[in-house]
Amino acid sequence: MSGNERHTLEIRGLEAAVEGKQILFGVDLTVSSGEVHAVMGPNGAGKSTLSAVLMGRPGYQVLGGTVTLDGVDLLALPTWQRAAAGLHLIMQYPTEVPGVKLDDVLAEALVSRGRSANGLENLLRAEAARIGLNPDLLHRALNVDLSGGEKKRNETLQLAVLEPKFAILDELDSGLDIDALRDCARRVEAASNAGLGVLAITHYSRLFEELKPDMVHILVKGRVVASGSPELVDELERDGYAKYLGPEAEEAAPTKRSSLDDLFAL
Amino acid sequence: MTPDLASAIPGPDWLTERRVGAAQRAAAQPMPQADEEIWRYSRIEELDLQRFVFSPGAVVVTGNADCESELLESDPVAPAPDVFAEWNAALSEPIVLRTRRGQVIEAPIVLEHSVAEGQATFPRLVIHAAADSEITVVERFRSDGSGAAFVAPVVEVHAGQSARVKYLAINELGNDVWQVAHQLAWADRDSSVSLSTVALGGDYARVRTEAVATGQGSSTKQTALYFADGTQMHDFRTIQSHVAPRTQSNLLFKGAVKDTARSVYTGLIRIGHEAKGAAAFQTNRNLTLSEGAWAESVPNLDIETNDVRCSHASTVGPIDPEQRFYLESRGVSPEIAERLIVLGFFDEVLEQLPLPAMAAQLRARVAAKLDGVAASVAGAVA
Numbered sequence: 001m002s003g004n005e006r007h008t009l010e011i012r013g014l015e016a017a018v019e020g021k022q023i024l025f026g027v028d029l030t031v032s033s034g035e036v037h038a039v040m041g042p043n044g045a046g047k048s049t050l051s052a053v054l055m056g057r058p059g060y061q062v063l064g065g066t067v068t069l070d071g072v073d074l075l076a077l078p079t080w081q082r083a084a085a086g087l088h089l090i091m092q093y094p095t096e097v098p099g100v101k102l103d104d105v106l107a108e109a110l111v112s113r114g115r116s117a118n119g120l121e122n123l124l125r126a127e128a129a130r131i132g133l134n135p136d137l138l139h140r141a142l143n144v145d146l147s148g149g150e151k152k153r154n155e156t157l158q159l160a161v162l163e164p165k166f167a168i169l170d171e172l173d174s175g176l177d178i179d180a181l182r183d184c185a186r187r188v189e190a191a192s193n194a195g196l197g198v199l200a201i202t203h204y205s206r207l208f209e210e211l212k213p214d215m216v217h218i219l220v221k222g223r224v225v226a227s228g229s230p231e232l233v234d235e236l237e238r239d240g241y242a243k244y245l246g247p248e249a250e251e252a253a254p255t256k257r258s259s260l261d262d263l264f265a266l
Numbered sequence: 267m268t269p270d271l272a273s274a275i276p277g278p279d280w281l282t283e284r285r286v287g288a289a290q291r292a293a294a295q296p297m298p299q300a301d302e303e304i305w306r307y308s309r310i311e312e313l314d315l316q317r318f319v320f321s322p323g324a325v326v327v328t329g330n331a332d333c334e335s336e337l338l339e340s341d342p343v344a345p346a347p348d349v350f351a352e353w354n355a356a357l358s359e360p361i362v363l364r365t366r367r368g369q370v371i372e373a374p375i376v377l378e379h380s381v382a383e384g385q386a387t388f389p390r391l392v393i394h395a396a397a398d399s400e401i402t403v404v405e406r407f408r409s410d411g412s413g414a415a416f417v418a419p420v421v422e423v424h425a426g427q428s429a430r431v432k433y434l435a436i437n438e439l440g441n442d443v444w445q446v447a448h449q450l451a452w453a454d455r456d457s458s459v460s461l462s463t464v465a466l467g468g469d470y471a472r473v474r475t476e477a478v479a480t481g482q483g484s485s486t487k488q489t490a491l492y493f494a495d496g497t498q499m500h501d502f503r504t505i506q507s508h509v510a511p512r513t514q515s516n517l518l519f520k521g522a523v524k525d526t527a528r529s530v531y532t533g534l535i536r537i538g539h540e541a542k543g544a545a546a547f548q549t550n551r552n553l554t555l556s557e558g559a560w561a562e563s564v565p566n567l568d569i570e571t572n573d574v575r576c577s578h579a580s581t582v583g584p585i586d587p588e589q590r591f592y593l594e595s596r597g598v599s600p601e602i603a604e605r606l607i608v609l610g611f612f613d614e615v616l617e618q619l620p621l622p623a624m625a626a627q628l629r630a631r632v633a634a635k636l637d638g639v640a641a642s643v644a645g646a647v648a
Contacts, residue, residue: 055595057591057595058587058591078594078600079591079594079595080594080595080596080597080598080599080600080603083594083595083596083597084597088595089595091592091595094592095586095588095589095591095592096589097589097592097593097607097610098610098611098614099607099609099610099611099612099613099614100589100593100606100607100609100610101610104606105593105596105598105606106596108596108598108602108606109596109597109598112597112598112599112602113597141610142592158596162596162597
């Protein structure tokens with residue numbers, strides 16, 4: 001994550017399906033070191049599919065397109081080698097792994113990157129203090145019995161320790177209280193200032209109060225329909241996604257209220 | 267195996283009489299068949315006892331100086347749940363450990379059994395823990411060289427009022443050895459008994475473990491870690507029996523099968539009408555690490571009173587792909603991810619074993635087995 005090196009993550013024409021149903025219809029995005037790209041979109045736009053496909057989560061099929069990191073074809077690599085190559089995923093719902101301790105996993109993760117696990121304990125303690133994670137959790141089973149906030153602090157701590165070239169934040173802000181959100185967003189912002197490229201996938205804009213995007217992309221129905229400057233975030237905050245949903249969505253929008261809504265309208 | 271063998275073993279007349287009686291009952295019984303419920307899923311029909319020659323076996327005992335004893339005519343006689351336990355009663359020369367009232371034996375007593383090719387052995391350990399005493403015993407079963415052998419060990423635990431007894435059996439037998447083992451424990455008032463098993467070895471290795479809470483306020487715990495690979499089979503039959511009020515039993519059995527290995531767990535919680543306020547918990551979890559591996563888990567309840575707390579949980583399945591993906595997304599290779607997850611799975615049992623130092627050693631054995639290193643090689647470097 002040295003500020004001197006410049007890396008490029010390039011997504012070209014990415015098409016993907018889940019359980020035989022196509023979700024992504026040709027996504028194009030390019031992220032360089034030190035940049036923060038926001039990917040925003042309504043529910044069902046394909047945001048989680050995008051993060052899953054980039055990391056190689058089982059159950060997703062790539063139908064077309066390419067993803068490269070400095071020209072290396074990431075889609076041809078198994079998940080662990082994508083991570084070792086410098087791609088990191090902060091999960092929306094971090095998986096509980098009973099009996100497997102955070103420090104043991106990070107030690108193995110460092111070794112697979114050709115880095116030494118010596119000094120990991122000190123690094124973990126320093127990052128835990130910085131991110132506001134209870135240091136007792138460093139030696140406990142991954143995500144087991146953690147609160148939503150602790151899970152995301154833990155995810156952010158792993159990002160900080162592993163120092164990837166690019167991070168995908170899949171709804172980092174979901175399930176997070178205001179303090180935890182600020183601490184996590186600030187840590188990612190600091191990493192970005194030190195050279196980390198960020199793809200921040202989210203439904204809401206509150207993440208961007210601390211993590212400043214350089215570019216905003218709007219994902220609708222598996223395509224990037226608009227890209228622009230950070231002001232786009234404010235526009236979405238004000239006007240919502242309606243403008244980008246197209247005529248089909250307007251047709252599909254409810255034209256009459258249900259009886260329950262009528263009751264509340266009284 | 268014949269009754270003549272039983273009468274030839276030296277001992278007082280009352281004991282010889284008991285031995286011969288057991289031998290006659292054993293000789294009169296047919297060999298078990300897999301269509302009997304208690305032998306269901308087993309490989310018992312493959313066993314040919316005639317292949318083996320009776321041997322008194324070889325055992326080294328350390329740490330027992332304070333409580334070495336002998337059988338007494340007045341000691342309770344343990345029942346023999348099957349023909350192998352009956353042969354054990356007939357042919358064993360038991361090691362008897364007897365604590366004094368209030369005696370606390372801090373260091374574990376260790377029995378190291380060595381089973382040689384072609385032998386049939388029937389080791390027996392009897393623990394009499396007097397009131398308010400404390401004792402920990404580890405029994406380790408290993409093979410002396412390679413080759414087929416048969417071992418049918420029995421351990422009897424009699425825990426007196428408020429006594430604390432911990433027992434751990436470690437099966438590191440060779441891959442051609444058959445084992446049919448029995449663990450029998452009776453927990454008197456306010457006592458606690460823990461029966462643990464770590465099974466790594468054997469061709470077919472069965473343990474029937476029965477813990478009976480006989481005195482009110484007593485508690486029993488049964489734990490096991492089992493890991494079979496190649497063509498091994500591990501077979502567990504567990505009984506948590508409550509016959510007194512306010513008794514508690516906990517059971518945690520965790521196993522893994524790899525290659526074409528198999529495992530069976532059948533567990534029974536039995537709560538008698540006199541066991542009001544009893545609490546019984548049973549958990550059996552199994553990981554199938556290969557397509558060709560097979561595990562069965564069958565929990566059963568037999569409850570005769572309403573005033574009980576009871577739960578059982580049982581699972582069989584491969585490693586959760588989400589857990590695997592999570593570790594791989596951190597940059598951990600699939601092989602190491604699997605190793606971490608399986609060791610993490612077993613840690614819950616290892617952490618509950620009576621001896622932390624031994625737990626670390628056993629964890630290393632499990633890791634070596636996961637990596638496909640032969641048990642004998644791992645044994646040599648440990």
